[in-house]
Amino acid sequence: MNVIVLKLGGSIMAKLPESFYKILVELKRSGQCEPIIVHGGGPEINQTLKRMQVESTFIDGLRVTTKEVLNVAEMVMSGSINKKIVTDLLKAGTAAIGISGVDNSLLQTEPIDETGKMGYVGKVINVNTSLLTHLMNHGSIPVISPIGIDAKGQHYNINGDIAAAAVASAIKGNLVLISDIPGVMEDVNNESIIHKQLTETKIEALITAGVIHGGMIPKVRSALQGLAGGVEESVIINGLSPTDLKRYIQGEEVGTKIIKEEFYHV
Numbered sequence: 351m352n353v354i355v356l357k358l359g360g361s362i363m364a365k366l367p368e369s370f371y372k373i374l375v376e377l378k379r380s381g382q383c384e385p386i387i388v389h390g391g392g393p394e395i396n397q398t399l400k401r402m403q404v405e406s407t408f409i410d411g412l413r414v415t416t417k418e419v420l421n422v423a424e425m426v427m428s429g430s431i432n433k434k435i436v437t438d439l440l441k442a443g444t445a446a447i448g449i450s451g452v453d454n455s456l457l458q459t460e461p462i463d464e465t466g467k468m469g470y471v472g473k474v475i476n477v478n479t480s481l482l483t484h485l486m487n488h489g490s491i492p493v494i495s496p497i498g499i500d501a502k503g504q505h506y507n508i509n510g511d512i513a514a515a516a517v518a519s520a521i522k523g524n525l526v527l528i529s530d531i532p533g534v535m536e537d538v539n540n541e542s543i544i545h546k547q548l549t550e551t552k553i554e555a556l557i558t559a560g561v562i563h564g565g566m567i568p569k570v571r572s573a574l575q576g577l578a579g580g581v582e583e584s585v586i587i588n589g590l591s592p593t594d595l596k597r598y599i600q601g602e603e604v605g606t607k608i609i610k611e612e613f614y615h616v
């Protein structure tokens with residue numbers, strides 16, 4: 351199975367054209383890929399928190415998660431966003447099943463930070479891939495909300511990119527991070543210079559220089575984590591241009607590929 355784990359960024363969800371899901375379903379139907387979707391939801395969580403007048407802060411692109419913030423993140427992502435994506439996939443003509451990392455302990459989680467400064471932010475320590483394989487064998491696209499669970503039953507907020515990298519590593523699929531930008535840019539205000547390939551050394555230099563910041567930090571670090579975990583290829587592509595996904599699956603060069611140092615060529 352040529353599994354691809356697609357992370358749909360919160361930034362893109364409301365703007366994704368209908369054709370995106372149609373193209374995805376066509377790629378699945380023709381056997382070109384077996385998709386698993388992991389989604390985010392940052393902007394929608396922000397809106398709900400704002401309505402509730404709850405403050406939230408970020409450290410290196412990760413949301414500091416109190417109990418109250420966790421409840422909102424779970425409600426927004428495992429509730430409305432997850433079911434909206436399932437509905438869009440059903441409308442595009444495929445079976446799809448929405449779950450969160452809590453269901454059947456899909457994403458077994460621990461706190462990401464021992465000091466407690468991040469609150470209920472989780473990192474994935476194990477993925478129950480048998481559930482995913484079962485769903486795919488029955489023709490369904492699994493749609494995963496990045497809320498995890500620990501051995502005591504505590505839930506955690508996991509950044510969607512981190513959850514997607516963990517799933518891709520566990521299932522040995524390719525990792526495709528779909529966002530609202532054409533790739534990693536040298537200047538966020540200028541789409542004309544895209545880094546076509548990035549390695550760990552280059553990524554850390556771009557983070558230090560402030561070129562990669564905010565939500566792009568967990569994205570590129572997750573891509574690296576995926577490679578370290580056995581993912582063959584990690585790529586960041588643009589959801590606003592739905593044919594980019596098809597072009598990528600068909601082997602064209604799109605977006606930013608995150609690769610191991612030994613594969614870097616100028």
Ligand SMILES: Nc1ncnc2c1ncn2[C@@H]1O[C@H](COP(=O)(O)OP(=O)(O)O)[C@@H](O)[C@H]1O
Nearest residue numbers: 359360361529530531534535561562563565566
């Ligand atoms: N060097 C960079 N190239 C492209 N985007 C960047 C860069 N540095 C920071 N960003 C920001 O990262 C954002 C993508 O991260 P995020 O908002 O978390 O996306 P998503 O919701 O898709 O996960 C972009 O919209 C952009 O504002």
Ligand SMILES: CC(=O)N[C@@H](CCC(=O)OP(=O)(O)O)C(=O)O
Nearest residue numbers: 359360390391392412413509510
């Ligand atoms: C811990 C943490 O930061 N969780 C993220 C989960 C959503 C997410 O990852 O959304 P994007 O796809 O929009 O980035 C959050 O609370 O915003």
